[in-house]
Amino acid sequence: MLKKLIKNLFFKDLYKKIIETSKNQTPVKLKIWFFQKIIGFNKEAYWPVHFTSIVTGVENIYAGIDTSPGYMPGCYIQGIGKIYIGDYTQISANVGIITANHDLYDSRKHMPNSVVIGKYSWIGMNAMILPGVVLGDFTIVGAGSVVTKSFADGYCVIGGNPAKVIKRLDKDRCIPFRNEYEYFGYLNHEEFSIYRSKYLNI
Numbered sequence: 001m002l003k004k005l006i007k008n009l010f011f012k013d014l015y016k017k018i019i020e021t022s023k024n025q026t027p028v029k030l031k032i033w034f035f036q037k038i039i040g041f042n043k044e045a046y047w048p049v050h051f052t053s054i055v056t057g058v059e060n061i062y063a064g065i066d067t068s069p070g071y072m073p074g075c076y077i078q079g080i081g082k083i084y085i086g087d088y089t090q091i092s093a094n095v096g097i098i099t100a101n102h103d104l105y106d107s108r109k110h111m112p113n114s115v116v117i118g119k120y121s122w123i124g125m126n127a128m129i130l131p132g133v134v135l136g137d138f139t140i141v142g143a144g145s146v147v148t149k150s151f152a153d154g155y156c157v158i159g160g161n162p163a164k165v166i167k168r169l170d171k172d173r174c175i176p177f178r179n180e181y182e183y184f185g186y187l188n189h190e191e192f193s194i195y196r197s198k199y200l201n202i
Contacts, residue, residue, distance in 0.1 A: 046186055053072070061079045062083065078098050083099055084115070090121075092127070128147065136155065139156060146161040
């Protein structure tokens with residue numbers, strides 16, 4: 001009886017999250033949840049991750065509200081160093097976020113660094129963000145770009161290899177919207193606060 005009650009409460013909570021995030025950019029979906037939490041692809045991540053994406057070092061990754069790195073297929077999110085991604089930032093398919101390079105003289109060793117991506121940013125398909133990069137709020141990274149240096153001021157479109165500024169954005173036209181229901185992946189504010197204090201290093 002107790003097991004049945006727990007099971008019913010669990011699925012009721014999952015269903016609630018599916019409904020409340022349905023209009024978000026990275027909604028909780030049963031198919032992604034099943035592959036992730038039941039089959040076990042990227043099961044450690046506290047946000048939805050596509051089964052073809054790879055996420056390592058979840059304890060070093062802060063994914064903000066409605067921000068799910070690896071939600072789209074084929075991404076590689078490497079949390080050897082720390083990754084901070086701000087609220088409402090979207091990441092397309094086949095994106096790499098790299099936080100460590102191999103030592104030049106000993107490939108067994110990694111040289112970790114951090115990556116910071118601000119709020120309301122957009123990382124286009126096949127883009128690569130390399131260690132040490134800081135991108136400010138409202139940074140748009142063009143498809144196929146390799147970002148080797150920081151654009152900390154944000155409010156710009158960058159692209160190319162190596163990426164450079166293509167266009168500056170008018171700050172007054174940038175809209176800092178908010179969802180009706182704000183989730184950090186699968187977790188509401190209260191759940192995320194507890195989770196972060198227990199499990200995250202960032």
